[in-house]
Amino acid sequence: MAERYSSFSSGGNMWLLQRLTAAFLIVVLAFHFFLLHFVHHADEVSFLMSAGRMETLSYYSLMVLFLLTATFHGVNGVYNALINQGLTGTKRTVVKWTLIVASVVLIVQGIRTANAWAGIGLF
Amino acid sequence: MSTQVPKQTDESSENATDAETTVPSKGDARREEKRRRAAERREERQAEEAERAAAAEDTVELKVFRYDPEVEGKQEPRFDTFHVPFEKGMTVLDALMYSRDTYDSSLTFRHSCRQAICGSDAMFVNGTQHLACKTQISELSEPIRVEPLPHAEVTKDLVVDMEHFYDQMHAVEPYFQTNELPDGELDEQRQTRENREKVKMSTRCIWCAACMSSCNIAAGDNEYLGPAAINKAYRFAMDEREGEEIKQKRLEIIEQEHGVWRCQTQFSCTVVCPKDIPLTEHIQELKREAVKSNLKFW
Amino acid sequence: MSQSYNRGLIEDFGRWREFSAGMWAWIFHKFTGWVLVGYLFTHIAVLSTAIPAAGAEEAVLQAGDDVYTQTIVTLEELLLVRILEVGLLAVAVFHMLNGTRLLLVDLGIGLESQDKSFYASLVLTGAITVASVPTFIAGAF
Numbered sequence: 001m002a003e004r005y006s007s008f009s010s011g012g013n014m015w016l017l018q019r020l021t022a023a024f025l026i027v028v029l030a031f032h033f034f035l036l037h038f039v040h041h042a043d044e045v046s047f048l049m050s051a052g053r054m055e056t057l058s059y060y061s062l063m064v065l066f067l068l069t070a071t072f073h074g075v076n077g078v079y080n081a082l083i084n085q086g087l088t089g090t091k092r093t094v095v096k097w098t099l100i101v102a103s104v105v106l107i108v109q110g111i112r113t114a115n116a117w118a119g120i121g122l123f
Numbered sequence: 124m125s126t127q128v129p130k131q132t133d134e135s136s137e138n139a140t141d142a143e144t145t146v147p148s149k150g151d152a153r154r155e156e157k158r159r160r161a162a163e164r165r166e167e168r169q170a171e172e173a174e175r176a177a178a179a180e181d182t183v184e185l186k187v188f189r190y191d192p193e194v195e196g197k198q199e200p201r202f203d204t205f206h207v208p209f210e211k212g213m214t215v216l217d218a219l220m221y222s223r224d225t226y227d228s229s230l231t232f233r234h235s236c237r238q239a240i241c242g243s244d245a246m247f248v249n250g251t252q253h254l255a256c257k258t259q260i261s262e263l264s265e266p267i268r269v270e271p272l273p274h275a276e277v278t279k280d281l282v283v284d285m286e287h288f289y290d291q292m293h294a295v296e297p298y299f300q301t302n303e304l305p306d307g308e309l310d311e312q313r314q315t316r317e318n319r320e321k322v323k324m325s326t327r328c329i330w331c332a333a334c335m336s337s338c339n340i341a342a343g344d345n346e347y348l349g350p351a352a353i354n355k356a357y358r359f360a361m362d363e364r365e366g367e368e369i370k371q372k373r374l375e376i377i378e379q380e381h382g383v384w385r386c387q388t389q390f391s392c393t394v395v396c397p398k399d400i401p402l403t404e405h406i407q408e409l410k411r412e413a414v415k416s417n418l419k420f421w
Numbered sequence: 422m423s424q425s426y427n428r429g430l431i432e433d434f435g436r437w438r439e440f441s442a443g444m445w446a447w448i449f450h451k452f453t454g455w456v457l458v459g460y461l462f463t464h465i466a467v468l469s470t471a472i473p474a475a476g477a478e479e480a481v482l483q484a485g486d487d488v489y490t491q492t493i494v495t496l497e498e499l500l501l502v503r504i505l506e507v508g509l510l511a512v513a514v515f516h517m518l519n520g521t522r523l524l525l526v527d528l529g530i531g532l533e534s535q536d537k538s539f540y541a542s543l544v545l546t547g548a549i550t551v552a553s554v555p556t557f558i559a560g561a562f
Contacts, residue, residue, distance in 0.1 A: 011384035012417050015410065019527055026517050033510065038556055042506070045493040046485045047474050067465075074458035081451055084387065086343045102462075110465045116475035190426050200426060250439035276425035284425055339444065388526050390443030390535055404532045411529065 018076055021069040028066050047117075054117035067110040075103045172225050173206060181209045184266040185218055187230065191279050200277075202268075203227070209260060215248055215269060216255035219281075232281035239397060242329030245336070246281055247273055252333035254397035272336040288332045291349050295356040295376055303366035318363045325358035325405055327398040334392035334402055346381040350392035350402040353377055357405040360412070371416065378413045386410075442536035446519055453516040460509060467492065507557045511550040518542035 036042075040049065053059050079099055087095060115121075185205040191197035205222040207213075216234055223230040233243040237256045244255040247270040249263055260267065275283035305312060334350040335341050341349045348356075359365055360373040377383050383406055392402040440448075474482070474489035481487055485494070496502050522538045525531055531538060 011380060011382075012378055012410075012413050015384050016414050016417075019524060022520050022524060026520060029513060029517060033513065037506075037510075037553070041559060042497045042503070042557065043494075043559070045490065045497065047471060047477075047482050047487050047489045048485075050471065050489075051475075070461055074454070074461055077454050078458055081454070084340060084343055084385070106462060106465055109469050113465065113469045113471050116472045119475075192425065200428075271428075273428065276427050278425050339447075387447055388443065388523060388535075389447045391441060393532075394441050394443070401532065403526070403535075404529060407527060407529055407532070410527070 014076060018073060018080075021073040024069050025066075025073055028062065028069075032066065051117040051119070054114055055119060060114060060118050063114055064111060067107060067114075071103050071106050071110075075099050169226055182206045183209050183213075183218060183260055185222060186266045186268045187219070187222065187281070188268075188270040188277075189230075189280055190277050191229070191231075193279075203230075204266070211261075213260045214256050215246070215253065215258045215260060215263075215267065216244055218260055218267070219255060219269065231279045240329060242331035245272055245331035245333040245397070247271065247336070252337045252395040254331060254333065257397050272332060274336050274338075274342040275332070283332075285332060287345070288330075288335050288349070288351070291335070291347075291352040292330060292355060294348060295352045295373070297352075297355040297359070299359065299362070299365065300369050301365045302368060303364070312364050314362065314364055318361075322358050322361050324400050325354050325361070327400055328354055328358075329398060331397060333395045333397060337391040337395040339389055339391060340385050340387055344381060344385060347385045348377065348382050350386075350396075350406065353383060353386070353409060354400060354402050354405050357409055360409065374409070374413050374416055377409055383410050383413065442539045446522070446535075446539040446542075449515060450519050450523070453512040453519075456509075456512045457516055467496070503558050507550060507554055510553055510557065511546055514549050515542060515546040518545055 054063070079096065082095055083092070183206070185207055186202045187205060188200065189197060189203050190200040205218075205226055207218045207221045210217075216232075216237060219230070219232055220234075223232075232246070232255070234256065235241040235243045239254050239257040242254070245252060246255050247253075247268075248255065248258055249268050252272065255269075269281065271277045271281045271283045275285070275287070278284050301312070328351055330351065332351065334354075338347070338350055341347045356373055356377045360370050360377070365373075386403070386406045388403055388407065390403050393400075393404070396402055468489075470492045471489040474487035477487040482490075485491075519539065519542045522535070522542055525538070526535060
């Protein structure tokens with residue numbers, strides 16, 4: 001059973017990252033819900049108000065970080081769930097890269113949206 | 124009560140005629156007759172016993188999983204019902220032994236010490252993993268469903284194949300290792316009281332496999348080390364006498380792909396452990412140890 | 422031993438009545454996680470209507486006639502969307518509360534009361550959701 005030891009993987013780092021992003025997300029998601037449903041109300045959304053918020057650098061960077069951590073936490077969670085269902089071999093590699101591509105698309109699209117509001121030319 | 128399979132009686136009578144035609148000695152015939160009468164008497168007694176038990180007020184109803192790959196009529200798994208007279212303090216194991224001794228001697232299950240030390244009689248009782256000798260009948264709702272441990276191959280009746288479980292246990296090298304020996308050749312390797320206290324609960328494992336059977340992750344991933352093996356690794360990794368170097372080796376074993384990171388903290392193992400070992404807590408502590416040692420490594 | 426019998430996953434959902442607190446917590450956490458990931462993708466898709474909207478005239482933006490504002494306003498006018506939002510809040514709150522519970526478990530805190538903390542997150546989720554209904558439904562009629 002010596003081959004068991006050779007499959008050492010970076011599972012620990014991903015585990016830790018999942019927890020660190022979790023701690024961050026709990027706070028930011030609570031803030032997000034509070035700001036956009038209780039401070040501002042759902043029926044008074046407009047492009048200019050969203051743009052107004054996003055033009056502040058601290059809000060813009062917080063939202064980008066929110067997007068990055070949420071995507072990582074969510075996609076890594078899905079990947080772990082699938083592995084626990086017994087996903088192995090080629091299927092696993094395919095799923096892994098599909099998820100990575102989906103994450104990249106999501107992040108690019110999210111940042112483009114944020115840029116549109118912030119008035120940054122890149123979108 | 125349908126503990127006997129009709130096919131079996133046919134076979135035995137065929138065998139009897141064979142014996143008569145090939146060896147028609149008087150002694151054999153007499154012995155055959157005697158055996159037949161004994162069997163009749165036994166059946167009568169069993170039927171009587173069963174009737175009495177079913178009619179009696181204080182009996183418990185047991186539904187027991189049956190499977191025997193070696194007898195044609197028993198290859199299809201089924202449940203047999205046994206009525207057992209209740210006695211104060213009766214355990215599931217007691218009831219099974221009564222059923223075997225009174226109704227059906229082919230009923231098969233493992234047991235040895237009957238006092239929760241040998242770990243042979245972990246079973247699936249009313250939907251949860253229990254040690255049969257440590258589970259009071261009075262605490263269960265009737266009918267009591269007794270099945271072999273889930274997520275393991277059934278060999279016969281309540282007996283499951285434990286080979287895979289033992290493989291996982293051996294994979295964590297469940298024995299003391301050290302390269303930090305005391306100076307004197309005959310010196311003892313002393314453990315501090317605090318350190319003993321730390322590993323105390325983890326040493327209680329009796330290898331009954333109840334935790335492994337309850338684990339939803341182990342069910343899906345056959346290579347997952349499982350709670351018992353990780354607990355075993357904890358017992359030695361936390362033993363200060365083994366030294367840093369061995370501890371690192373142990374952390375690498377439990378950190379592999381099918382090691383601690385697979386645990387989803389469902390607490391199923393901790394709930395079913397008959398020795399009350401805080402398995403989840405131990406697995407979590409090993410995760411933190413592994414993270415710490417990785418961070419140190421950076 | 423030539424033959425043995427594999428009973429497969431007999432501890433399946435068919436036995437849900439026998440699941441313990443920790444198991445339920447895991448199932449709910451996984452379910453809410455899937456919902457939240459699904460929402461994240463939808464959310465960004467809807468919000469990215471802001472990209473074409475950014476090219477609109479200042480006057481159009483002032484009047485709120487741009488694609489983004491119109492999309493959101495139309496969606497928020499639907500009662501179904503409002504109800505789904507309450508559901509989303511419930512899902513998110515549970516995932517956050519149970520996530521906090523899991524973080525504590527990972528830190529080795531309060532493992533003996535893990536079942537109670539699960540029930541507490543359920544009750545709290547219910548309370549927060551009910552308390553938020555007026556705010557979430559406001560202006561939908």
